[in-house]
Amino acid sequence: MIHFENVGLRYGMGPEVLRDLTFDIPKESFQFLTGPSGAGKTTLMRLLFMSLQPTRGLVRTFGRDISTIGREELPLLRRRIGIVFQDFRLLDHLTTYENVALPLRVRGKDETSYRSDVIELLKWVGLGERVNVLPPVLSGGEKQRVAIARALIDRPELLLADEPTGNVDPPMARRILSLLVQLNKLGTAVVIATHDLTLMDRFEARRMILADGRLEII
Template sequence: MVRFENVGLRYGLGPEVLRDLSFQIPAHSFQFLTGPSGAGKTSLLRMLFLSLRPTRGLVNMFGQDISLLDKSAIARLRQRIGIVLQDFRLLDHMTTYENVALPFRVMGRDESSYRREVVDLLKWVGLGERMEALPPILSGGEKQRAAIARAVIARPQLLLADEPTGNVDPTLARRLLNLFIQLNKSGTAVIIATHDIALMDQYQARRMVLHESRLHIYE
Protein backbone atom coordinates (compact mmCIF):
# COMPACT_ATOMS: atom_id res chain seq x y z
CA MET A 1 0.00 0.00 0.00
CA VAL A 2 2.82 2.42 0.89
CA ARG A 3 6.47 2.29 -0.12
CA PHE A 4 9.19 4.79 0.79
CA GLU A 5 12.67 4.43 -0.71
CA ASN A 6 15.58 6.59 0.49
CA VAL A 7 13.23 9.44 1.34
CA GLY A 8 14.64 12.62 2.82
CA LEU A 9 12.97 15.80 4.05
CA ARG A 10 14.35 19.22 4.79
CA TYR A 11 12.67 22.55 5.42
CA GLY A 12 14.16 25.36 3.38
CA LEU A 13 17.95 25.36 3.43
CA GLY A 14 18.21 23.64 6.80
CA PRO A 15 19.54 20.16 7.51
CA GLU A 16 17.46 17.10 6.74
CA VAL A 17 14.94 16.47 9.51
CA LEU A 18 14.25 12.99 8.10
CA ARG A 19 16.74 11.05 6.04
CA ASP A 20 17.07 7.76 4.20
CA LEU A 21 13.60 6.49 5.11
CA SER A 22 12.96 3.12 3.45
CA PHE A 23 9.95 1.09 4.55
CA GLN A 24 6.68 -0.44 3.43
CA ILE A 25 3.20 -0.35 4.95
CA PRO A 26 1.32 -3.50 3.93
CA ALA A 27 -2.42 -3.41 3.36
CA HIS A 28 -4.44 -4.36 6.48
CA SER A 29 -1.43 -3.80 8.79
CA PHE A 30 -1.36 -2.10 12.21
CA GLN A 31 1.65 -0.21 13.57
CA PHE A 32 2.68 2.37 16.11
CA LEU A 33 4.96 5.29 15.20
CA THR A 34 6.99 6.57 18.11
CA GLY A 35 10.11 8.50 19.02
CA PRO A 36 11.14 11.54 21.10
CA SER A 37 9.52 14.94 20.70
CA GLY A 38 10.85 16.68 17.60
CA ALA A 39 11.88 13.42 15.95
CA GLY A 40 9.68 14.11 12.93
CA LYS A 41 6.59 11.94 13.56
CA THR A 42 4.13 14.61 12.42
CA SER A 43 6.24 15.38 9.35
CA LEU A 44 6.22 11.72 8.39
CA LEU A 45 2.44 11.52 8.85
CA ARG A 46 2.02 14.60 6.65
CA MET A 47 4.11 12.95 3.93
CA LEU A 48 1.96 9.84 4.22
CA PHE A 49 -1.14 12.04 3.87
CA LEU A 50 0.39 13.63 0.76
CA SER A 51 0.15 17.13 2.21
CA LEU A 52 3.96 17.40 2.37
CA ARG A 53 6.30 16.42 -0.44
CA PRO A 54 9.66 14.81 0.35
CA THR A 55 12.84 16.60 -0.65
CA ARG A 56 14.23 13.45 -2.23
CA GLY A 57 13.51 9.76 -2.68
CA LEU A 58 10.56 7.70 -3.92
CA VAL A 59 7.10 7.67 -2.37
CA ASN A 60 4.68 5.16 -3.85
CA MET A 61 1.08 5.21 -2.58
CA PHE A 62 -1.54 2.71 -3.65
CA GLY A 63 0.71 1.63 -6.52
CA GLN A 64 1.36 5.14 -7.83
CA ASP A 65 4.55 7.22 -7.80
CA ILE A 66 3.37 10.50 -6.29
CA SER A 67 6.04 12.52 -8.10
CA LEU A 68 4.19 11.80 -11.35
CA LEU A 69 0.76 12.93 -10.12
CA ASP A 70 -0.93 16.31 -10.54
CA LYS A 71 -2.95 18.05 -7.82
CA SER A 72 -6.27 16.49 -8.79
CA ALA A 73 -4.79 12.98 -8.72
CA ILE A 74 -3.22 13.67 -5.32
CA ALA A 75 -6.61 14.89 -4.05
CA ARG A 76 -8.25 11.66 -5.21
CA LEU A 77 -5.63 9.56 -3.41
CA ARG A 78 -6.13 11.55 -0.22
CA GLN A 79 -9.80 10.57 -0.20
CA ARG A 80 -8.58 7.03 0.53
CA ILE A 81 -6.74 8.21 3.66
CA GLY A 82 -8.18 9.20 7.04
CA ILE A 83 -6.10 11.44 9.31
CA VAL A 84 -6.28 12.78 12.86
CA LEU A 85 -3.84 15.62 13.55
CA GLN A 86 -3.16 17.30 16.89
CA ASP A 87 -4.82 20.53 15.74
CA PHE A 88 -7.96 18.52 14.77
CA ARG A 89 -8.76 20.63 11.66
CA LEU A 90 -12.49 20.79 12.42
CA LEU A 91 -14.49 23.39 10.47
CA ASP A 92 -15.79 25.96 12.97
CA HIS A 93 -18.89 26.89 10.97
CA MET A 94 -20.10 23.27 10.86
CA THR A 95 -21.73 21.31 13.68
CA THR A 96 -20.06 18.23 15.13
CA TYR A 97 -22.43 16.08 13.07
CA GLU A 98 -21.64 18.00 9.87
CA ASN A 99 -17.88 17.74 10.48
CA VAL A 100 -18.05 13.98 10.95
CA ALA A 101 -20.34 13.56 7.91
CA LEU A 102 -18.03 15.64 5.70
CA PRO A 103 -16.24 12.68 4.02
CA PHE A 104 -19.60 11.34 2.84
CA ARG A 105 -20.61 14.78 1.54
CA VAL A 106 -17.35 15.03 -0.41
CA MET A 107 -18.20 11.65 -1.98
CA GLY A 108 -21.55 13.05 -3.07
CA ARG A 109 -23.65 10.65 -1.00
CA ASP A 110 -27.21 11.52 -0.01
CA GLU A 111 -27.62 12.22 3.71
CA SER A 112 -30.32 9.58 4.09
CA SER A 113 -27.71 6.93 3.25
CA TYR A 114 -25.31 7.85 6.06
CA ARG A 115 -27.14 9.77 8.80
CA ARG A 116 -27.75 6.72 11.01
CA GLU A 117 -24.09 5.68 10.70
CA VAL A 118 -22.83 9.13 11.71
CA VAL A 119 -25.23 9.39 14.65
CA ASP A 120 -24.33 5.92 15.92
CA LEU A 121 -20.58 6.64 15.76
CA LEU A 122 -21.00 9.98 17.56
CA LYS A 123 -22.90 8.23 20.33
CA TRP A 124 -20.21 5.55 20.51
CA VAL A 125 -17.44 8.13 21.05
CA GLY A 126 -19.51 9.95 23.68
CA LEU A 127 -20.67 12.88 21.54
CA GLY A 128 -24.33 11.95 21.20
CA GLU A 129 -25.36 15.07 23.13
CA ARG A 130 -22.96 17.33 21.21
CA MET A 131 -23.99 16.61 17.62
CA GLU A 132 -25.36 20.12 17.04
CA ALA A 133 -22.54 21.91 18.87
CA LEU A 134 -20.02 23.98 16.93
CA PRO A 135 -16.30 23.20 17.44
CA PRO A 136 -15.46 26.48 19.27
CA ILE A 137 -17.58 25.40 22.25
CA LEU A 138 -16.23 21.85 22.41
CA SER A 139 -13.53 20.86 24.89
CA GLY A 140 -10.16 19.63 23.65
CA GLY A 141 -11.13 16.01 24.29
CA GLU A 142 -14.45 16.45 22.50
CA LYS A 143 -12.73 17.99 19.47
CA GLN A 144 -10.32 15.08 19.43
CA ARG A 145 -13.12 12.52 19.46
CA ALA A 146 -14.95 14.39 16.70
CA ALA A 147 -11.76 14.43 14.59
CA ILE A 148 -11.30 10.69 15.14
CA ALA A 149 -14.92 9.99 14.20
CA ARG A 150 -14.52 12.04 10.99
CA ALA A 151 -11.31 10.17 10.11
CA VAL A 152 -12.80 6.69 10.49
CA ILE A 153 -16.43 7.20 9.38
CA ALA A 154 -15.84 6.34 5.71
CA ARG A 155 -13.58 3.36 6.51
CA PRO A 156 -10.46 4.62 4.71
CA GLN A 157 -7.87 2.26 3.29
CA LEU A 158 -5.19 3.97 5.40
CA LEU A 159 -5.69 5.69 8.75
CA LEU A 160 -3.08 8.04 10.24
CA ALA A 161 -3.51 9.25 13.82
CA ASP A 162 -1.19 11.70 15.62
CA GLU A 163 -1.43 11.23 19.42
CA PRO A 164 -5.15 10.30 19.15
CA THR A 165 -5.46 9.48 22.86
CA GLY A 166 -3.55 12.48 24.22
CA ASN A 167 -6.53 14.42 25.59
CA VAL A 168 -8.71 11.62 26.97
CA ASP A 169 -8.73 9.51 30.12
CA PRO A 170 -7.20 6.00 30.09
CA THR A 171 -10.57 4.24 29.81
CA LEU A 172 -11.61 6.24 26.76
CA ALA A 173 -8.09 5.88 25.32
CA ARG A 174 -8.46 2.10 25.36
CA ARG A 175 -11.92 2.40 23.81
CA LEU A 176 -10.59 4.57 20.99
CA LEU A 177 -7.69 2.18 20.39
CA ASN A 178 -10.20 -0.65 20.16
CA LEU A 179 -12.07 1.38 17.53
CA PHE A 180 -8.85 1.57 15.49
CA ILE A 181 -8.28 -2.15 15.97
CA GLN A 182 -11.79 -2.98 14.75
CA LEU A 183 -11.27 -0.71 11.75
CA ASN A 184 -8.02 -2.52 11.06
CA LYS A 185 -9.76 -5.89 11.24
CA SER A 186 -12.22 -4.67 8.62
CA GLY A 187 -9.33 -3.96 6.23
CA THR A 188 -7.85 -0.53 7.03
CA ALA A 189 -4.09 -0.14 7.48
CA VAL A 190 -3.48 1.88 10.67
CA ILE A 191 -0.52 4.01 11.79
CA ILE A 192 -0.78 5.57 15.24
CA ALA A 193 1.84 8.07 16.41
CA THR A 194 2.16 8.11 20.18
CA HIS A 195 4.56 8.73 23.07
CA ASP A 196 2.54 6.45 25.36
CA ILE A 197 4.76 3.40 25.91
CA ALA A 198 2.30 1.89 28.41
CA LEU A 199 -0.47 2.08 25.84
CA MET A 200 1.67 0.47 23.14
CA ASP A 201 2.68 -2.31 25.53
CA GLN A 202 -0.97 -3.39 25.75
CA TYR A 203 -1.03 -4.35 22.06
CA GLN A 204 1.04 -6.66 19.89
CA ALA A 205 1.87 -4.44 16.93
CA ARG A 206 4.78 -3.43 14.74
CA ARG A 207 6.70 -0.39 16.04
CA MET A 208 8.26 2.25 13.82
CA VAL A 209 10.73 4.30 15.86
CA LEU A 210 12.13 7.64 14.68
CA HIS A 211 15.48 8.47 16.23
CA GLU A 212 18.07 10.98 15.08
CA SER A 213 16.25 11.56 11.78
CA ARG A 214 16.15 7.87 10.85
CA LEU A 215 13.48 5.19 11.10
CA HIS A 216 13.95 1.86 12.84
CA ILE A 217 11.30 -0.88 12.58
CA TYR A 218 10.66 -3.58 15.17
CA GLU A 219 8.26 -6.35 14.17
Protein backbone atom coordinates in the same frame (compact mmCIF):
# COMPACT_ATOMS: atom_id res chain seq x y z
CA MET B 1 -0.21 -0.06 0.37
CA ILE B 2 2.60 2.47 0.96
CA HIS B 3 6.28 2.01 0.13
CA PHE B 4 9.14 4.36 1.08
CA GLU B 5 12.59 3.76 -0.39
CA ASN B 6 15.63 5.83 0.66
CA VAL B 7 13.39 8.83 1.33
CA GLY B 8 14.89 12.07 2.60
CA LEU B 9 13.36 15.45 3.41
CA ARG B 10 14.91 18.85 4.01
CA TYR B 11 13.42 22.32 4.26
CA GLY B 12 15.09 24.80 1.92
CA MET B 13 18.87 24.57 2.04
CA GLY B 14 18.93 23.22 5.60
CA PRO B 15 20.05 19.76 6.72
CA GLU B 16 17.83 16.75 6.16
CA VAL B 17 15.25 16.34 8.93
CA LEU B 18 14.38 12.85 7.69
CA ARG B 19 16.85 10.66 5.87
CA ASP B 20 17.16 7.23 4.28
CA LEU B 21 13.68 6.08 5.27
CA THR B 22 12.84 2.66 3.80
CA PHE B 23 9.71 0.85 4.98
CA ASP B 24 6.30 -0.45 3.93
CA ILE B 25 2.78 0.01 5.31
CA PRO B 26 1.00 -3.25 4.39
CA LYS B 27 -2.74 -3.50 3.87
CA GLU B 28 -4.77 -4.08 7.05
CA SER B 29 -1.66 -3.57 9.23
CA PHE B 30 -1.41 -1.79 12.58
CA GLN B 31 1.64 0.13 13.73
CA PHE B 32 2.81 2.77 16.16
CA LEU B 33 5.12 5.59 15.08
CA THR B 34 7.09 6.79 18.08
CA GLY B 35 10.16 8.76 19.04
CA PRO B 36 11.18 11.78 21.11
CA SER B 37 9.50 15.17 20.73
CA GLY B 38 10.84 16.95 17.67
CA ALA B 39 11.94 13.70 16.00
CA GLY B 40 9.74 14.38 12.97
CA LYS B 41 6.71 12.16 13.58
CA THR B 42 4.24 14.77 12.33
CA THR B 43 6.46 15.45 9.31
CA LEU B 44 6.47 11.77 8.44
CA MET B 45 2.70 11.63 8.83
CA ARG B 46 2.44 14.53 6.36
CA LEU B 47 4.59 12.59 3.90
CA LEU B 48 2.28 9.59 4.29
CA PHE B 49 -0.74 11.84 3.63
CA MET B 50 1.01 13.39 0.61
CA SER B 51 0.72 16.92 1.96
CA LEU B 52 4.53 17.04 1.75
CA GLN B 53 6.75 15.81 -1.07
CA PRO B 54 10.10 14.16 -0.22
CA THR B 55 13.32 15.86 -1.26
CA ARG B 56 14.68 12.57 -2.52
CA GLY B 57 13.81 8.90 -2.70
CA LEU B 58 10.77 6.96 -3.87
CA VAL B 59 7.29 7.01 -2.33
CA ARG B 60 4.61 4.73 -3.75
CA THR B 61 1.06 5.15 -2.48
CA PHE B 62 -1.53 2.58 -3.58
CA GLY B 63 0.92 1.53 -6.29
CA ARG B 64 1.48 5.08 -7.63
CA ASP B 65 4.79 6.93 -7.62
CA ILE B 66 3.67 10.19 -6.02
CA SER B 67 6.27 12.20 -7.94
CA THR B 68 4.31 11.45 -11.11
CA ILE B 69 0.85 12.25 -9.74
CA GLY B 70 -0.75 15.43 -11.04
CA ARG B 71 -2.17 18.01 -8.63
CA GLU B 72 -5.70 17.22 -9.76
CA GLU B 73 -5.25 13.52 -8.91
CA LEU B 74 -3.98 14.01 -5.34
CA PRO B 75 -7.41 14.66 -3.77
CA LEU B 76 -8.69 11.37 -5.19
CA LEU B 77 -5.82 9.44 -3.61
CA ARG B 78 -6.16 11.28 -0.31
CA ARG B 79 -9.80 10.21 -0.07
CA ARG B 80 -8.47 6.71 0.50
CA ILE B 81 -6.65 7.98 3.61
CA GLY B 82 -8.24 9.28 6.81
CA ILE B 83 -6.24 11.57 9.07
CA VAL B 84 -6.74 12.68 12.67
CA PHE B 85 -4.81 15.84 13.53
CA GLN B 86 -3.39 16.69 16.96
CA ASP B 87 -5.55 19.81 17.18
CA PHE B 88 -8.77 18.08 16.00
CA ARG B 89 -9.58 20.86 13.44
CA LEU B 90 -13.30 20.75 14.15
CA LEU B 91 -15.50 23.64 13.00
CA ASP B 92 -17.05 25.23 16.09
CA HIS B 93 -20.17 26.47 14.27
CA LEU B 94 -21.06 22.95 13.08
CA THR B 95 -22.64 20.27 15.24
CA THR B 96 -20.98 16.94 15.95
CA TYR B 97 -23.07 15.39 13.18
CA GLU B 98 -22.23 18.16 10.71
CA ASN B 99 -18.49 17.96 11.43
CA VAL B 100 -18.46 14.22 10.78
CA ALA B 101 -20.59 14.57 7.64
CA LEU B 102 -18.49 17.42 6.23
CA PRO B 103 -16.21 15.30 3.97
CA LEU B 104 -19.29 13.79 2.32
CA ARG B 105 -21.00 17.18 1.94
CA VAL B 106 -17.85 18.58 0.31
CA ARG B 107 -18.00 15.73 -2.20
CA GLY B 108 -21.56 16.73 -3.07
CA LYS B 109 -23.29 13.66 -1.67
CA ASP B 110 -26.97 13.89 -0.84
CA GLU B 111 -27.65 13.77 2.90
CA THR B 112 -30.21 11.02 2.52
CA SER B 113 -27.42 8.73 1.31
CA TYR B 114 -25.22 9.14 4.39
CA ARG B 115 -27.27 10.39 7.36
CA SER B 116 -27.81 6.94 8.86
CA ASP B 117 -24.12 6.07 8.37
CA VAL B 118 -23.00 9.21 10.24
CA ILE B 119 -25.35 8.52 13.15
CA GLU B 120 -24.30 4.87 13.31
CA LEU B 121 -20.63 5.83 13.32
CA LEU B 122 -21.19 8.36 16.12
CA LYS B 123 -22.86 5.64 18.16
CA TRP B 124 -19.88 3.37 17.48
CA VAL B 125 -17.47 5.94 18.94
CA GLY B 126 -19.75 6.51 21.92
CA LEU B 127 -21.25 9.84 20.84
CA GLY B 128 -24.77 8.78 19.95
CA GLU B 129 -26.18 11.22 22.52
CA ARG B 130 -23.99 14.12 21.32
CA VAL B 131 -25.12 14.30 17.69
CA ASN B 132 -26.43 17.88 17.85
CA VAL B 133 -23.86 19.35 20.23
CA LEU B 134 -21.37 22.03 19.13
CA PRO B 135 -17.62 21.38 19.67
CA PRO B 136 -17.11 24.08 22.37
CA VAL B 137 -19.42 22.05 24.63
CA LEU B 138 -17.51 18.80 24.12
CA SER B 139 -14.72 17.46 26.32
CA GLY B 140 -11.27 16.80 24.91
CA GLY B 141 -11.96 13.09 24.61
CA GLU B 142 -15.27 13.72 22.86
CA LYS B 143 -13.64 16.10 20.39
CA GLN B 144 -11.00 13.49 19.67
CA ARG B 145 -13.67 10.89 18.93
CA VAL B 146 -15.51 13.33 16.64
CA ALA B 147 -12.24 13.83 14.75
CA ILE B 148 -11.78 10.07 14.49
CA ALA B 149 -15.35 9.61 13.24
CA ARG B 150 -14.83 12.34 10.62
CA ALA B 151 -11.65 10.58 9.45
CA LEU B 152 -13.53 7.28 9.17
CA ILE B 153 -16.79 8.37 7.55
CA ASP B 154 -15.43 7.95 4.02
CA ARG B 155 -14.26 4.43 4.90
CA PRO B 156 -10.52 4.95 4.30
CA GLU B 157 -8.13 2.14 3.50
CA LEU B 158 -5.54 3.79 5.74
CA LEU B 159 -5.99 5.85 8.92
CA LEU B 160 -3.24 8.18 10.15
CA ALA B 161 -3.69 9.36 13.74
CA ASP B 162 -1.24 11.98 15.04
CA GLU B 163 -1.10 11.81 18.86
CA PRO B 164 -4.78 10.79 19.12
CA THR B 165 -4.51 10.34 22.88
CA GLY B 166 -2.39 13.39 23.68
CA ASN B 167 -5.23 15.51 25.08
CA VAL B 168 -7.16 12.96 27.13
CA ASP B 169 -6.82 11.12 30.44
CA PRO B 170 -5.47 7.52 30.58
CA PRO B 171 -8.87 5.74 30.64
CA MET B 172 -10.05 7.72 27.59
CA ALA B 173 -6.71 7.10 25.87
CA ARG B 174 -7.20 3.36 26.26
CA ARG B 175 -10.75 3.65 24.93
CA ILE B 176 -9.61 5.58 21.87
CA LEU B 177 -6.85 3.06 21.15
CA SER B 178 -9.36 0.21 21.53
CA LEU B 179 -11.59 1.89 18.94
CA LEU B 180 -8.67 2.09 16.51
CA VAL B 181 -7.82 -1.57 17.13
CA GLN B 182 -11.44 -2.48 16.33
CA LEU B 183 -11.24 -0.40 13.17
CA ASN B 184 -8.12 -2.26 12.13
CA LYS B 185 -9.89 -5.60 12.63
CA LEU B 186 -12.49 -4.37 10.13
CA GLY B 187 -9.76 -4.03 7.50
CA THR B 188 -8.35 -0.49 7.74
CA ALA B 189 -4.58 -0.11 8.06
CA VAL B 190 -3.71 2.13 11.02
CA VAL B 191 -0.64 4.25 11.81
CA ILE B 192 -0.67 5.94 15.23
CA ALA B 193 1.97 8.54 16.10
CA THR B 194 2.47 8.67 19.87
CA HIS B 195 5.16 9.14 22.50
CA ASP B 196 3.19 7.25 25.18
CA LEU B 197 5.23 4.08 25.76
CA THR B 198 2.93 2.87 28.55
CA LEU B 199 -0.05 2.96 26.20
CA MET B 200 1.83 1.15 23.44
CA ASP B 201 2.76 -1.63 25.82
CA ARG B 202 -0.95 -2.47 26.15
CA PHE B 203 -1.29 -3.33 22.45
CA GLU B 204 0.48 -5.80 20.19
CA ALA B 205 1.66 -3.84 17.16
CA ARG B 206 4.72 -3.10 15.09
CA ARG B 207 6.70 -0.08 16.29
CA MET B 208 8.41 2.38 13.97
CA ILE B 209 10.89 4.39 16.05
CA LEU B 210 12.01 7.73 14.64
CA ALA B 211 15.15 9.33 16.08
CA ASP B 212 17.77 11.67 14.63
CA GLY B 213 15.95 11.62 11.31
CA ARG B 214 16.20 7.85 10.86
CA LEU B 215 13.68 5.07 11.31
CA GLU B 216 14.06 1.76 13.11
CA ILE B 217 11.31 -0.89 12.95
CA ILE B 218 10.81 -3.47 15.69
